[in-house]
Amino acid sequence: MEKQTAGAAYNSGDDxxxxxxxxxxxxxxxxxxxxxxxxxxxxxLRLVKQTVNFDDPGSAHWYWGVDEGKPGTLITYFxxxxxxxxxxxxxxxxxxxxxxxxxDEAEQAEWRERLIAAGYRVSPIMDRVYFKSIYxxxxxGHIVELATVGPGFHFDEDVAxxxxxxxxxxxxxxxxxxxxxxxxxxxxxxxxxxx
Numbered sequence: 461m462e463k464q465t466a467g468a469a470y471n472s473g474d475d476x477x478x479x480x481x482x483x484x485x486x487x488x489x490x491x492x493x494x495x496x497x498x499x500x501x502x503x504x505l506r507l508v509k510q511t512v513n514f515d516d517p518g519s520a521h522w523y524w525g526v527d528e529g530k531p532g533t534l535i536t537y538f539x540x541x542x543x544x545x546x547x548x549x550x551x552x553x554x555x556x557x558x559x560x561x562x563x564d565e566a567e568q569a570e571w572r573e574r575l576i577a578a579g580y581r582v583s584p585i586m587d588r589v590y591f592k593s594i595y596x597x598x599x600x601g602h603i604v605e606l607a608t609v610g611p612g613f614h615f616d617e618d619v620a621x622x623x624x625x626x627x628x629x630x631x632x633x634x635x636x637x638x639x640x641x642x643x644x645x646x647x648x649x650x651x652x653x654x655x
Contacts, residue, residue: 484523484534485558487602490542492520494599499524499535502578503560503604513538557595557603564608565592571606589629590615624648 489495499505508529513519519538526533535558548554562568568585572594575582583595591607598604616627626643628636 481532483531484525484536485555486521486536486538487555487558487600488540489537489600490540491599492522492537492539495522495537495539498598502575502580505535508534555602557605559593559605559607561609562606564610568592568594568606568608587629623651 496507500507505524505526506529507522508525509521509523511521511523513521516538519540521536521538523529523534523536525535562571565585572582572585575594575596580596583593586593586595588607590611590613591609593605593607595603595605613622617625626636626640628639632639
């Protein structure tokens, strides 16, 4: 196989071979019951699989998802004893947060009230231009976002040119020069839809 460079697209030689989307995200939990209470009891996700970490059979591995646990809806947890493993500080190579999609702003407001009623701290609804967001943390401190599906990334550019230019929210537009100066320039290959 040809060596790939950062940002280079993998060409399988087969136009039918493509990434289907996100399958799942796996995170570490320090307490199984608290995790179950949050993801099942508060967020309403279904616990679809209880198994072990196949690479570390002494560690539990749980899967939550929507309905029967279809890929793209899954979050998984490995249980670790916090007394035996040191906490780490956020740095490159780690996940910052995970986001679940909610239908619209009305549903998001209901989720916000449900989380508050369950005793969780929840951010105000935040305008992210392409969607609205609220943030909370799960019992292990992972940042959990609930984001609306719309309006979507085509809000400020047409679908054909998505990702080709730096887009800023209106409140940061006055800082464009400073922001652009701080960002490393990227060479973005032209995206071609799979056939």
